Amino acid sequence: MNVRQWARLVVLLPLLLAAGCLDADPIEQLDYVKALGIDYENGKFVAYLSFPNLSRAAKNEGSADEAPALPWIAIGRGSSLNLAVGEIYRTAPKKIVWGHTSAIVLSERLLQSDKQANIFDDLNRFRELRYTNWVFATRGSFTELFSVSPTFEQSRMYTLLHNPLDNYERYSLLPPIRMHDFMNNYQNPGSLALIPSLDVTADIWKTDSEMHEMQEIEGGFAFHDQKYSGFYSAKQLEGLRWTKPRTISGSLIIGDEKGAADAVLTINHVDRDVSVTLNGEAPVKFKLDVKLIATLKEFHRPFKEDELTSLAEKVAEEQIRATYSAGVKGDADLLELSPYVYRRDPKLYMKLTANGEKTLLKPDSLEDIQVHVRLEYLGKYKYVE
Numbered sequence: 001m002n003v004r005q006w007a008r009l010v011v012l013l014p015l016l017l018a019a020g021c022l023d024a025d026p027i028e029q030l031d032y033v034k035a036l037g038i039d040y041e042n043g044k045f046v047a048y049l050s051f052p053n054l055s056r057a058a059k060n061e062g063s064a065d066e067a068p069a070l071p072w073i074a075i076g077r078g079s080s081l082n083l084a085v086g087e088i089y090r091t092a093p094k095k096i097v098w099g100h101t102s103a104i105v106l107s108e109r110l111l112q113s114d115k116q117a118n119i120f121d122d123l124n125r126f127r128e129l130r131y132t133n134w135v136f137a138t139r140g141s142f143t144e145l146f147s148v149s150p151t152f153e154q155s156r157m158y159t160l161l162h163n164p165l166d167n168y169e170r171y172s173l174l175p176p177i178r179m180h181d182f183m184n185n186y187q188n189p190g191s192l193a194l195i196p197s198l199d200v201t202a203d204i205w206k207t208d209s210e211m212h213e214m215q216e217i218e219g220g221f222a223f224h225d226q227k228y229s230g231f232y233s234a235k236q237l238e239g240l241r242w243t244k245p246r247t248i249s250g251s252l253i254i255g256d257e258k259g260a261a262d263a264v265l266t267i268n269h270v271d272r273d274v275s276v277t278l279n280g281e282a283p284v285k286f287k288l289d290v291k292l293i294a295t296l297k298e299f300h301r302p303f304k305e306d307e308l309t310s311l312a313e314k315v316a317e318e319q320i321r322a323t324y325s326a327g328v329k330g331d332a333d334l335l336e337l338s339p340y341v342y343r344r345d346p347k348l349y350m351k352l353t354a355n356g357e358k359t360l361l362k363p364d365s366l367e368d369i370q371v372h373v374r375l376e377y378l379g380k381y382k383y384v385e
Contacts, residue, residue: 031092032100034071035161036129037142038081039107040115047084048105049074049096050146052156071156073146081122098128102162104179105198108139111221111228124183131180134164137195137221139231144200148213151205160215161198167217172247173234174220186223189356190342190349192333193223197231222332225356229332239323242290242316242371243335245270252294254311262300265312268376269293276340277367278348284360286337287368292316295377305375313371324366331359337366 037048051072076087089096104123110116123129138145150158160167164176174196177185185193199218202211220237222229241250247270254263270292277285294312320335327334338360342349352360 030097031072031094032097034101034156035103035105035146036101037105037107037138037146038110038119039142040110040113044077044079045081045084045115045119047076047078047081047088048142048146049076049085049088071146073143081119082126098126099130101129101133102157103134103136104129105142105145105161106135106137106195107142108137108197108221108231111137111195116228117226120183120186123179129179131178131183133179134162135177135179135182135195136161136198138198139218140199144213145198145215148200148215151212151214160217164196169248171217172241172244172250173217173237174240175244175246186226188339189225189346190333190338190353191224192336192338194334195221195223197221222327222330222334224332224338224359225353227331227356229327230330232326232330232332232334236326237323237334239316239320240334242267242270242292242320243272243288245272251297252292252312252315254308254315260300261298263303263308263311264297264299265294265308265373265375266297267292267294274337274340276337276344278341278345281348281352283362284341284352284365285367286340286365287370288320288335288337288366289370290316290320290372292371292373293376294373296375305378309373309375312373316371316373317369320369320371321366325363328359328361328363328365333359333361335366337361 031051032054033049034052035048035050037050039046039048051074053071074088074092076084078084078087106116106119110119124131145161148159148161149156157163168176174194176196177194182193182195185191196217197219198215200213201216202213205212205214217234219231219233221231241247242252247267250267252265252267253261254265255261270290272291273289275287275289277287292312296308299308323334338349338353341352341360349360350356
């Protein structure tokens with residue numbers, strides 16, 4: 001190849017490489033959906049689409065003195081989710097893109113209605129949405145929830161809605177769940193599908209001039225065998241932390257008779273074992289064995305080590321039992337015991353639950369709970385008498 005041919009190749013190569021991008025839309029001509037909210041009100045589906053304000057975001061980049069750009073929120077109504085979104089398309093000035101959506105939020109009204117199964121099917125069929133979106137629910141306002149800004153004037157991608165894992169590492173109440181994991185739990189017989197519920201609070205964070213609204217996990221919505229089993233508060237779900245191996249950090253408080261904290265342990269590791277007793281059509285019985293590894297964070301009176309672990313085991317057992325009882329009252333298997341029966345004898349499980357129409361759990365089905373706490377780190381100071 002001579003010099004002239006090399007020169008032609010050098011000139012043409014950039015044009016050939018750029019040819020694949022010639023039909024791409026410029027960023028400023030696109031609107032990106034970051035979160036999708038779905039409600040059901042007065043016989044209509046209501047879709048809330050949250051868009052980041054990219055023009056303001058570009059101007060504010062690197063400036064800590066300006067407030068974060070408020071998002072744009074579009075609201076559409078229709079007799080189906082697709083028609084509700086289509087109502088938004090009808091007035092959209094630019095092409096709406098779903099490839100950057102990271103969260104889906106469902107309303108309590110929708111989950112309580114007979115339309116929730118249709119919505120889960122629609123979301124699975126909507127090919128522009130990824131299966132890895134975070135799934136949340138709310139009992140509050142979508143507009144208020146989507147308008148919350150993070151601390152230090154950062155991007156809204158750092159809110160709990162879009163970035164739940166960082167929060168879970170420090171406050172392990174309900175593990176965040178992605179759409180494909182939720183659908184797997186929702187469709188599997190005997191499995192619990194639990195959606196974290198988001199709320200807005202202005203009681204904790206403050207700027208110089210006013211209290212700042214932040215998102216928080218207030219509880220969760222449960223589904224068992226594809227049936228809605230109600231809302232459970234954070235207090236009712238406390239015992240879940242000591243039965244889920246995914247727990248990263250949970251505070252176990254040992255209090256006195258007046259409610260003051262005598263000691264606080266942080267649970268860093270959870271292991272559990274479930275044994276099942278099956279006897280034909282007789283009620284199923286369960287035994288739960290839980291092992292917790294803890295560190296001592298603080299104490300306000302002298303303890304002996306065996307006394308401290310014994311008190312911690314008692315508190316954890318009481319919380320697990322309370323969570324189990326709350327679930328039984330609402331026909332929800334919050335401790336996820338039923339799958340052990342289904343895996344051992346699917347036919348018996350279907351018979352005892354009338355093909356998933358009722359729960360097999362009774363108040364006395366959980367015969368025994370054994371909790372074993374091991375203190376891994378005692379702190380820098382001696383506390384043993």
